[in-house]
Every structure is written in structure tokens, then in C-alpha cells.
Amino acid sequence: MTKASVLRPPFPPAANKDLTWQELHGSAPALAIAKLIDATPGRVLIVTADANQAYRLEQEIKYFAGEHTEYHDDITLFPDWETLPYDSFSPHQDIISDRLRVLARLPEAKRGALIVSINTLLHRIAPTSFVQGQALQIEKGQQLDSLKLRQQLENAGYRHVNQVMEHGEFSARGSILDLYPMGSQTPYRLDFFDDEVDSIRPFDPETQLSKDPIEGINLLPAHEFPLTKTAIERFRANYREHFEASTERESVYQQVSKGQLPGGIEYYLPLFFEETASLFDYLPDDTVLVTFGNIQASLERLWQDINHRYDQRQFDPLRPLLHPNELFLPVDNIHAGFKQYRRVRANVPAEMAQPGPTPFLTEAVTEIAADHQQKQPFAKLKTKLEQALANNDKVLLSAESAGRREALREIVSKLGFPVTLCSGLEECPTKQVGLIISPIINSFYLPDAKLWFITETELFGNRVVQSRRRQQKATVSADTLIRNLAELQAGQPVVHLDHGVGRYQGLTTLDAGNVTTEFVTIEYAGGAKLYVPVANLNVLSRYSGGEESHAPLNKLGNDSWEKAKKRAAEKVRDVAAELLDIYARREAKPGYAFNINEEDYQRFAAGFPFEETIDQQAAIDAVKQDMQQPRAMDRLVCGDVGFGKTEVAMRAAFIAVNEGKQVMVLVPTTLLAQQHYENFSDRFADQAIRVEVLSRFKTAKQSKGILEDLSNGKVDIVIGTHKLLQDNVKCHDLGLLIVDEEHRFGVRQKDTIKR
Structure with missing residues (x-):
């Protein structure tokens, strides 16, 4: 049997016929699903029993599929709102951004997979025409009234701020318009020449420095519902059909009528539309469905929670609640949606499993966990590696990061085994232990491929997966920290190395020697302004002298700042002399x-x-x-x-x-x-x-x-x-x-x- 046939799962049967995959151990189901996606000419919908499973599967399936596959970027997670039913606060902006990005991409994606938890699948969402219908394409050289664009952004739900930092924000100063489109990985800076888009540049929200220009961007709406005048009138009419219109200022009705969005407005989403949709409406008829885990048990529990929350919260006159059936798909609708697709059941509890084929043979990997209370904590791992290599099996040890891989390499080397660094399953060596970096959580063994996949999670015990929104950043130099103006708001005091304390008034674009350059504007006592090129931001630092609102501003052209620096230098010398004495005596010891x-x-x-x-x-x-x-x-x-x-x-x-x-x-x-x-x-x-x-x-x-x-x-x-x-x-x-x-x-x- 060839490697390709070993790792290719059976294709599911016709619609309304279920296929159950059995005997898949560890993270092998993710490998099987990845191979199913590769063998499927269309789309695959993967529904998990909970949100954690969905997030983990996305990471594992993407790894097994390989980053160079044409559909890699279309293996996407449709994230949950991460709120409870009828909550009075809204999801994080990053979550809404990710959801809008996925909804915008779904009609265009031909292959790949959509991964969603059953909880997220229950929610009624915007109709398929909404996201793309509300999107705005902006290109370099386009004739566009910047004032009208600002109005369009506000109508789409974008927030006007002093400095753009998060999705759904925009700021305007002169001919410059900064905005952070929903679904985008980076914010953009638009420079207008009259009513023409002269340039579009990505920029770093931390340093506010722009990068190389691009040709165009796609602006998605800021919310999963419209905020146009027509949409707000529709909301008001639908609200009055459901409830008595409240005159209380803090009521949901009054806030939306004024164009304000109260927390938890997402649980009134159907009122903004004539009719809603579900994720089933976004997928083609030939979609292959994979259900992962005990979906039925999760459905029953979720609907119990929804009804309980509804019963608890339905008596607030300021926040009357829509009936659960208007916000969530009933269980029968979920089952009907499942039946229209060819279906595979994976990772089903043993007591619920139906007879079915095995995609490929797998075995559980046991007796490998380190025991730190023993003199030889990795004795079990050593035994397992000896047995595997003696049997001419291939062994891959998976670490979560480069640093963890180095620690594993040191451990395995000390156990006496030759080690090779690999980039994936295809590079797994023989007669050696391969080390890879992967997000795989659970170990498994493929007998037909003679391949052991051992994860550090099971070697060292459970590890905590960081939040998907928390992205690890590279080490930042001291210079970068000094250049970082992202936390400053207009009016906050800053200190210039040569001119002293002034107030930061934002960025300004000026022509200097026939070259258009960005400057930081600093206002000093008497209204005098200093323009500092962004290339020279190392001369600026934050003011730390006490209450910012009472910061004493220096006067340009005055010697008070030089005198203050001289007095400070004298005090520093006195303190330094004492410290030098202390440290000299410490160093002598x-x-x-x-x-x-x-x-x-x-x-x-x-x-x-x-x-x-x-x-x-x-x-x-x-x-x-x-x-x-x-x-x-x-x-x-x-x-x-x-x-x-x-x-x-x-x-x-x-x-x-x-x-x-x-x-x-x-x-x-x-x-x-x-x-x-x-x-x-x-x-x-x-x-x-x-x-x-x-x-x-x-x-x-x-x-x-x-x-x-x-x-x-x-x-x-x-x-x-x-x-x-x-x-x-x-x-x-x-x-x-x-x-x-x-x-x-x-x-x-x-x-x-x-x-």
C-alpha cells in the first residue's frame, strides 16, 4: 500500500447518507479531514461540538494540509461571538472583523473548508447579499470626494477617532485619511490630491509609520448589520411590531434611533433586515459536511442555555428580547441543513458510533509522559524511541515553537538518539528522530506508514493555548519604544530633546524641498508650533512629570529649557556619585x-x-x-x-x-x-x-x-x-x-x- 493510499480517507456517500469514521486516535482526525479536503473538488463544512474544538481543528488541519496548497487560505474558522445569549455587551472588534472577512470570502471560495462550532452555526446571520453589497472598493487614482467618503464610513459603522488603532476606526487630518478596514490585516493611509486618491499605503498602528504604496483596498462594513438611514428606519418599524416603542433615553429603541449602538446590539440583528440567513445559505449544494464530536448533545445543551437566559432576562423594559427562534436556528433546521450534504461523522463517542470504515489505521500513543519525580524522567520516551527505531519506524517529535524544539532536541540528544530538524511529515527521516514545529496537540501512530507522531503536549502534560487574538510580537528595540506614538492622543504633553515640553497635536503632511513628508506637530507656549519629521522621532519622549493637564509648556526660543536641563544634570551627578560609591563597593566584593x-x-x-x-x-x-x-x-x-x-x-x-x-x-x-x-x-x-x-x-x-x-x-x-x-x-x-x-x-x- 502506498503512502498516498494510506493517508487518503474514503469519500463520503451521496446526500442524506452518513459515513462514520472509526478508530482515529489522537489528532489523526485532523489529518483525515485534511486529506478529505484535498480529495474534495468543492467546499467542506466542518461543524464541531464546541468553540475550542473548532479553533484547535483549524490549526491542525491547516498544518496537515500544508501552507503551499492553493486552498490553504480558504481553510478558515468562522469565530464565535464569545458572548452569552442576550448579553448586554458586544463581541470584540477583532472577532467581528474576522467574521466579516469570512462572510465576504465565502461566495468566492471554490475549495477549502469552513470550520464552525455548533454554537456559532445556530445563530441567524445577515443575508448573503449584505457584506459584498455594502463593500466599497477604493483604488489609487480614483475620483472620490473625501468628505463623502467620511460620511460613507460613518454610515457603514466606522468610528471617527484621533488616531487609528483598531478595526473599524478612521481619522482625518487635512488631505490624509487613515482607516482600519474590517477583515484587513493592517490599517491604510489614503492621501488625497483634491478629489483624487493620490496614494494608498499600509501603516503600522504602533509607530504610525507608513509603508510601500499599494493599488487598492476593499472596505467591508463595520458591523454584521447596516446602519444606513433606511436600515435604522427598518429597525424602528420592526421593533414597534415586536415591542412597545420605549421613550426612555437609555432604551435600545431610542439609542438606535439616534444612530448609537448599545452593547449587545447583535442580539437585535434580525430587526435590521427583512429576513435573515444562516451559514447553510452561504455554501454550495455540493458541500461535504464533517461533524466532529457529539453534536446532538451540544445542541440540546445550547438550547437549554438559550431558553434559560431568555427566561431570566425577558422582563427588562429597556431591553425587551426577541424570541429565541428569531435569533437561533431550531434543532430541526440544523438537522435539515445537515441532510442536504454528504456527511462524515468524525470523533463520535464510542457508544454512539455506527459501523463504518476507517480512513487509515491508527493507534493511540501511550506510556510516554515524563515523570519529573523520577531520576530518569524521560525513561518512557527513551523506551518508546528505542522500540520504534529498532522496528525501522519513523518518529516525529512535535514542539509548539522554535524555543521548545531546541529544548526537545537537547533532551533527545542526551537520551542518545540522533536528531534531525524537519519542516513536515514528508521530511520524516529514518534511523533518526525528526523534530518539527507544529500546533498538533495529541500523539498518534500510523502502522501502515510506520510513522510515530509524538507531541510535547503529551510528553510534558497539558499546555495552555494562547488566545487566537493574542499575537506574539518580536522583540522591540529601545529606539522603537521611543518612536511609538500610538498611545498618545492629541493634546498630550511630550518632551523634545532640544526644545522641552510641548503638546502633541497629531501628524501633518507638508511639502519640504519638493518632497511630501509626514511631520509630528508639537504646540508650545504662546501657540508656537514645531514640526518634527517622522524620521527624527527619536528626539521625542513621553512627558512623565506629573499631571498631564497641568504640564508646564516651554517657550520656543527661550533658554528656560536649557537651564532646567542644567539643574537636572547637576542633581543627576550628585545621585550618580553616591550610586557609584555603592556599586564600587559591591563590585569589589x-x-x-x-x-x-x-x-x-x-x-x-x-x-x-x-x-x-x-x-x-x-x-x-x-x-x-x-x-x-x-x-x-x-x-x-x-x-x-x-x-x-x-x-x-x-x-x-x-x-x-x-x-x-x-x-x-x-x-x-x-x-x-x-x-x-x-x-x-x-x-x-x-x-x-x-x-x-x-x-x-x-x-x-x-x-x-x-x-x-x-x-x-x-x-x-x-x-x-x-x-x-x-x-x-x-x-x-x-x-x-x-x-x-x-x-x-x-x-x-x-x-x-x-x-
């Missing part, structure tokens, strides 16, 4: 160079249930490097809430304790001390490491015992407030001090630490 046991460290790091971000990994590496140097360490780790600073600290603490040293964690509040104690205790639960906390929640007797054990070396990590700096706190062999929220400690307390 020899520090402790930690020897990091990489095998122990990797076992501990594998217990982190998230994928490290680029910045987080950079901080971890920097701290590790510091700890290996024979000098006193003084490292600042700075990041927003949720950045993962605590994990950086925990890994440093592990390195220290693993070397026999003690760790002290200093925090500003008792509550934070208790939170850290719980987090550290959970993280070190599998280690022979004792974590204690000194706080007011401990009795005097308990505190005394902890202090004694700390001085005797029986406590490895101690967490507490500034009381840890008192003279009665003695450590047996302190190797690392971690200060959380160091800005909340006073100068004298910091001096105590550093001296």
Missing part, C-alpha cells in the same frame, strides 16, 4: 557563580503550563547569565501585568535552591506575600523544596519556628514584607534576594538591601 544543572532546570521549566513569550524568555536567559557570573547580581525585570515576571523569579529561585542556597522574596504588602506563597508552593510542589511565608497571618509561635528553621537552613525559600530586613531575620546561606514591586520600597530600605 566577590559574588557567587551558580553552576546550573541543565537537566534539573529543564525538568523544572517543563512544569510551566504556558509557552514563554519572546520577551519573557529573554529575561530568563539574562537572569541565568547573571547568576553564572562571579559577581554580585543586580537585575531589574520590568513588564506589564501578565507578562510572566513571577515565573522568571521562580526559575531563578530554583537555580539558587538547587545549588543549596536560600532565597528571600521581599514584597510590599501582606496580601501579596500570601499570594506569592501560594503560587510558589504550587510551582515547587513536585520539588523537595520548602517554601514559607512570614506575615501577620502567622502566629508568633509559627513565625519564631520559621525564623529558627531559616537560620538553620531548613527553609529554602522565605517570602515576606519589609520585616524580612529586620536584624532578627538570619539566613543560613542566602544566595538570592527577589524584590517584587521594588518601586514601592523607600530609599532607606533599598540602601539596606544594597549595602
Whole structure:
């Protein structure tokens, strides 16, 4: 049997005939569906039992299909609103943008697959003519009245803002119009010459810098319903047919009548149309249907939830509710929609499975999980690899990122196996272990292809998949941070290196030497304005001198700014002299160079249930490097809430304790001390490491015992407030001090630490 026949699933039968795929283990169903899509000349509709399955399947199917297939971009997820029925808040703009992009593309796509959860499929949506009918094509050289365009954008639901940052926003200044079309990966900057579109350029919303010009863009509506005067009148008429028109200012009726959109307006969508549609209406008759999981159970549960929410919320006079059948497809309609297509049932619960063929033979992969409490935590993996290679099987180990793949390579190499980096299944080597980067979650074995597909998820345990809207960004240099004006609004103060404090008034396009250039406009005292070329934004920084509304503006041509800089420089020199004295004495003292046991460290790091971000990994590496140097360490780790600073600290603490040293964690509040104690205790639960906390929640007797054990070396990590700096706190062999929220400690307390 050839590889092609092994990996080609049976084609489904005629309409109204179901085919059940059986015995597909791990992530093999995604592989089978990918091969089905490849064998199908038309469209495939994949319906999952829940939204998480839909998102995971999209990632896995796209991987198995291959990025170079002609229909790769048309394997798309139609995302759920991620709101509960009858919620009073609206979906995130990015979700609406993705949904509109998919709806606009569906009539044009000839192949590929649409992936949707049964919850999302239940919703009634805009008719098929709406999205493309409301779209606006803009091309370079087109005659277009910019004022009329702004009105069209507002009618389409776009929001006028000072600075474009999110989907559905636009801003105008002079001949420049910035807008972020729904469904687009980037915002665009339109430059008008009279009533002609002179240029269209993508731009970076973070830096506001434009890129190379393009020929045209397609503007989709900002919502899944129209906001024209006709549509609003239709809404008002339909509303009055259903409910009594409310005169209350905060009512849904009054807000929409004024052109305002209250939160949760999506649950009044049918009132904007003469009739609604479903996703079934967007797909051709020859579509192949794949249902994934227990769809019937999900349908029953969803309708119970819908009816329950309706019963709970139907008595609010300001927000009367449409009947569930007007917003959601009844179960009979779903079944009728399914019956019009050729259907495959995949991943059906065993008790519900009907006799059917197997797309290709698969086996479950068991007994591979690492056991970090054993001396050889990867013994099971080693045994599995030995058996596979001895049988001339091919083995692929899958990691979630390049960094995770490197960690896997080190582990497999230490187990004594040759390793090759691969880009996919087709490159899987023999007599070696192939390492790939993929989103595949679950392992499986293909006996006919003699291929093992082992994922790090099952090797190290469950890992958390990041939100699909959270895109990891590359490391940003300090210069870029200085150039970033995205968080500034018109009127906010900024500081120019040579001219002092002024107020940012946005971007302006000016002619300079027969060249049209963008400038940042800064207004100073007396109304004087300074124009700074965008290429010189490194001379600007944010104002941090207190209340922004009372920022003292400098005067252009005045020497007050130079005098202020001189006074500041003198104070800086005084402080610097004191700091130099402190650090000179610290540098003169020899520090402790930690020897990091990489095998122990990797076992501990594998217990982190998230994928490290680029910045987080950079901080971890920097701290590790510091700890290996024979000098006193003084490292600042700075990041927003949720950045993962605590994990950086925990890994440093592990390195220290693993070397026999003690760790002290200093925090500003008792509550934070208790939170850290719980987090550290959970993280070190599998280690022979004792974590204690000194706080007011401990009795005097308990505190005394902890202090004694700390001085005797029986406590490895101690967490507490500034009381840890008192003279009665003695450590047996302190190797690392971690200060959380160091800005909340006073100068004298910091001096105590550093001296």
C-alpha cells in the first residue's frame, strides 16, 4: 500500500447518507479531514461540538494540509461571538472583523473548508447579499470626494477617532485619511490630491509609520448589520411590531434611533433586515459536511442555555428580547441543513458510533509522559524511541515553537538518539528522530506508514493555548519604544530633546524641498508650533512629570529649557556619585557563580503550563547569565501585568535552591506575600523544596519556628514584607534576594538591601 493510499480517507456517500469514521486516535482526525479536503473538488463544512474544538481543528488541519496548497487560505474558522445569549455587551472588534472577512470570502471560495462550532452555526446571520453589497472598493487614482467618503464610513459603522488603532476606526487630518478596514490585516493611509486618491499605503498602528504604496483596498462594513438611514428606519418599524416603542433615553429603541449602538446590539440583528440567513445559505449544494464530536448533545445543551437566559432576562423594559427562534436556528433546521450534504461523522463517542470504515489505521500513543519525580524522567520516551527505531519506524517529535524544539532536541540528544530538524511529515527521516514545529496537540501512530507522531503536549502534560487574538510580537528595540506614538492622543504633553515640553497635536503632511513628508506637530507656549519629521522621532519622549493637564509648556526660543536641563544634570551627578560609591563597593566584593544543572532546570521549566513569550524568555536567559557570573547580581525585570515576571523569579529561585542556597522574596504588602506563597508552593510542589511565608497571618509561635528553621537552613525559600530586613531575620546561606514591586520600597530600605 502506498503512502498516498494510506493517508487518503474514503469519500463520503451521496446526500442524506452518513459515513462514520472509526478508530482515529489522537489528532489523526485532523489529518483525515485534511486529506478529505484535498480529495474534495468543492467546499467542506466542518461543524464541531464546541468553540475550542473548532479553533484547535483549524490549526491542525491547516498544518496537515500544508501552507503551499492553493486552498490553504480558504481553510478558515468562522469565530464565535464569545458572548452569552442576550448579553448586554458586544463581541470584540477583532472577532467581528474576522467574521466579516469570512462572510465576504465565502461566495468566492471554490475549495477549502469552513470550520464552525455548533454554537456559532445556530445563530441567524445577515443575508448573503449584505457584506459584498455594502463593500466599497477604493483604488489609487480614483475620483472620490473625501468628505463623502467620511460620511460613507460613518454610515457603514466606522468610528471617527484621533488616531487609528483598531478595526473599524478612521481619522482625518487635512488631505490624509487613515482607516482600519474590517477583515484587513493592517490599517491604510489614503492621501488625497483634491478629489483624487493620490496614494494608498499600509501603516503600522504602533509607530504610525507608513509603508510601500499599494493599488487598492476593499472596505467591508463595520458591523454584521447596516446602519444606513433606511436600515435604522427598518429597525424602528420592526421593533414597534415586536415591542412597545420605549421613550426612555437609555432604551435600545431610542439609542438606535439616534444612530448609537448599545452593547449587545447583535442580539437585535434580525430587526435590521427583512429576513435573515444562516451559514447553510452561504455554501454550495455540493458541500461535504464533517461533524466532529457529539453534536446532538451540544445542541440540546445550547438550547437549554438559550431558553434559560431568555427566561431570566425577558422582563427588562429597556431591553425587551426577541424570541429565541428569531435569533437561533431550531434543532430541526440544523438537522435539515445537515441532510442536504454528504456527511462524515468524525470523533463520535464510542457508544454512539455506527459501523463504518476507517480512513487509515491508527493507534493511540501511550506510556510516554515524563515523570519529573523520577531520576530518569524521560525513561518512557527513551523506551518508546528505542522500540520504534529498532522496528525501522519513523518518529516525529512535535514542539509548539522554535524555543521548545531546541529544548526537545537537547533532551533527545542526551537520551542518545540522533536528531534531525524537519519542516513536515514528508521530511520524516529514518534511523533518526525528526523534530518539527507544529500546533498538533495529541500523539498518534500510523502502522501502515510506520510513522510515530509524538507531541510535547503529551510528553510534558497539558499546555495552555494562547488566545487566537493574542499575537506574539518580536522583540522591540529601545529606539522603537521611543518612536511609538500610538498611545498618545492629541493634546498630550511630550518632551523634545532640544526644545522641552510641548503638546502633541497629531501628524501633518507638508511639502519640504519638493518632497511630501509626514511631520509630528508639537504646540508650545504662546501657540508656537514645531514640526518634527517622522524620521527624527527619536528626539521625542513621553512627558512623565506629573499631571498631564497641568504640564508646564516651554517657550520656543527661550533658554528656560536649557537651564532646567542644567539643574537636572547637576542633581543627576550628585545621585550618580553616591550610586557609584555603592556599586564600587559591591563590585569589589566577590559574588557567587551558580553552576546550573541543565537537566534539573529543564525538568523544572517543563512544569510551566504556558509557552514563554519572546520577551519573557529573554529575561530568563539574562537572569541565568547573571547568576553564572562571579559577581554580585543586580537585575531589574520590568513588564506589564501578565507578562510572566513571577515565573522568571521562580526559575531563578530554583537555580539558587538547587545549588543549596536560600532565597528571600521581599514584597510590599501582606496580601501579596500570601499570594506569592501560594503560587510558589504550587510551582515547587513536585520539588523537595520548602517554601514559607512570614506575615501577620502567622502566629508568633509559627513565625519564631520559621525564623529558627531559616537560620538553620531548613527553609529554602522565605517570602515576606519589609520585616524580612529586620536584624532578627538570619539566613543560613542566602544566595538570592527577589524584590517584587521594588518601586514601592523607600530609599532607606533599598540602601539596606544594597549595602
